[in-house]
Amino acid sequence: xxxxxxxxxxxxxxxxxxxxxxxxxxxxxxxxxxxxxxxxxxxxxxxxxxxxxxxxxxxxxxxxxxxxxxxxxxxxxxxxxxxxxxxxxxxxxxxxxxxxxxxxxxxxxxxxxx
Amino acid sequence: xxxxxxxxxxxxxxxxxxxxxxxxxxxxxxxxxxxxxxxxxxxxxxxxxxxxxxxxxxxxxxxxxxxxxxxxxxxxxxxxxxxxxxxxxxxxxxxxxxxxxxxxxxxxxxxxxxxxxxxxxxxxxxxxxxxxxxxxxxxxxxxxxxxxxxxxxxxxxxxxxxxxxxxxxxxxxxxxxxxxxxxxxxxxxxxxxxxxxxxxxxxxxxxxxxxxxxxxxxxxxxxxxxxxxxxxxxxxxxxxxxxxxxxxxxxxxxxxxxxxxxxxxxxxxxx
Numbered sequence: 001x002x003x004x005x006x007x008x009x010x011x012x013x014x015x016x017x018x019x020x021x022x023x024x025x026x027x028x029x030x031x032x033x034x035x036x037x038x039x040x041x042x043x044x045x046x047x048x049x050x051x052x053x054x055x056x057x058x059x060x061x062x063x064x065x066x067x068x069x070x071x072x073x074x075x076x077x078x079x080x081x082x083x084x085x086x087x088x089x090x091x092x093x094x095x096x097x098x099x100x101x102x103x104x105x106x107x108x109x110x111x112x113x114x
Numbered sequence: 115x116x117x118x119x120x121x122x123x124x125x126x127x128x129x130x131x132x133x134x135x136x137x138x139x140x141x142x143x144x145x146x147x148x149x150x151x152x153x154x155x156x157x158x159x160x161x162x163x164x165x166x167x168x169x170x171x172x173x174x175x176x177x178x179x180x181x182x183x184x185x186x187x188x189x190x191x192x193x194x195x196x197x198x199x200x201x202x203x204x205x206x207x208x209x210x211x212x213x214x215x216x217x218x219x220x221x222x223x224x225x226x227x228x229x230x231x232x233x234x235x236x237x238x239x240x241x242x243x244x245x246x247x248x249x250x251x252x253x254x255x256x257x258x259x260x261x262x263x264x265x266x267x268x269x270x271x272x273x274x275x276x277x278x279x280x281x282x283x284x285x286x287x288x289x290x291x292x293x294x295x296x297x298x299x300x301x302x303x304x305x306x307x308x309x310x311x312x313x314x315x316x317x318x319x320x321x322x323x324x325x326x327x328x329x330x331x332x333x334x335x336x337x338x339x340x341x342x343x344x345x346x347x348x349x350x351x352x353x354x355x356x357x358x359x360x361x362x363x364x365x366x367x368x369x370x371x372x373x374x375x376x377x378x379x380x381x382x383x384x385x
Contacts, residue, residue, distance in 0.1 A: 024263060
C-alpha cells in the first residue's frame with residue numbers, strides 16, 4: 001500500500017486504479033498459475049475448516065482460504081479467525097466431544113453438493 | 115562459423131504490445147553496433163516485420179523455399195538498405211499456413227547461426243503452435259508487455275511456458291510507459307509489473323508518438339530519429355543486452371517539472 005492509498009482511504013476516496021489493477025492481477029494470476037478451480041478451492045476450504053473446528057472454535061463465516069502469489073511462488077493461505085471467550089481465552093474444543101454445533105453445520109454443508 | 119550466436123525470442127502472449135517494433139529497433143541498434151544481425155519473422159500468417167523495416171517490396175523468397183531447397187539462404191535473406199549488417203528472413207508467406215514445424219524452425223535458425231552474431235525471432239501472438247515453433251529454436255527470450263492487466267496476465271502465461279521449456283535467461287521489456295499516468299498512480303508501476311512477473315527488467319520504453327510516424331515511413335526510430343524518447347530506450351536496451359550497465363530511467367522523474375518529488379513520495383510503499 002502506498003502513501004497515496006492511505007490518504008485516499010482516510011478521505012474515503014476510491015483507491016488509485018493502479019492499486020486496483022495490482023490486486024486484481026495478483027488474484028487472477030494465482031488462479032492462472034495453479035489448476036485449482038473455485039469449486040475445488042471451496043471444497044478444500046470446507047474440509048480445512050472442518051478439521052480446525054474439531055480443535056478450536058472458529059468463525060465459520062469469516063474463514064477464508066485463498067491463493068496468494070509472490071515472486072512466481074503461489075501459496076495457499078488459510079485465514080481462520082478463532083473465536084475468543086469474554087476473558088480473552090481461546091475456546092478449545094475437547095476432541096472427544098464431537099457433538100459441537102459448528103461441526104454439525106459443516107457436515108450438513110458437505111452433504112449438499114452430493 | 116560463429117558458435118556464440120545469441121538466438122533471442124521476442125514474445126508477449128498478447129498481440130499489439132510492441133514485439134515487432136522492438137524486434138525492428140533492436141535489430142537496427144545491434145547492427146549499428148557492428149553485429150551481424152538477422153531478424154526472423156516467425157509470424158508468417160500475419161507478417162509485419164518487413165513493413166516496419168521498409169523491406170516489404172524486396173521479399174522474393176522465404177525460409178520455406180530455403181528448406182525445400184528451391185533457393186539458397188542468401189537469396190532469401192533481405193539485406194537492409196541503410197544497415198548492411200541487418201538482414202530480414204520471413205519464415206513463410208501468409209498463403210501457406212501450417213507448414214512450419216518446430217524442427218523446421220530449428221533448421222532455419224541453425225543455418226542463420228552460421229553467419230550471424232544475433233538472431234532475433236519475432237514471435238507470433240498467442241501461446242499456440244506459432245509460439246511453440248518459435249520457442250523450439252530459441253535459447254533465450256525477451257518478454258514484452260505493457261503496464262496493463264491483460265498484457266501482464268498474458269505475459270505471465272508465456273513466462274510459465276518459457277520456464278518449463280528451459281529457455282533462459284528470460285528478460286522483461288516494459289513497453290508504452292506513460293510517466294504521467296504512473297506518477298498519478300493510474301497505471302501499474304515498474305515495480306508492480308516486475309514484482310508480479312518476477313523477471314529482471316531489460317528496459318522500459320516510453321510511450322512515443324514518433325513510433326507511429328516511424329512505422330508509417332518504414333524506418334525504425336533507431337535508424338533516423340535517435341533523439342526521440344522511445345529511440346533512446348531502444349538503444350539502451352540494445353546496450354544492456356551486450357552486458358553494458360546503463361541505468362534505467364525513472365519514469366516518475368521523467369514526467370519532471372513541478373511536483374515530481376511529491377508524486378514520488380506519494381508512491382512510497384508503506385506496507
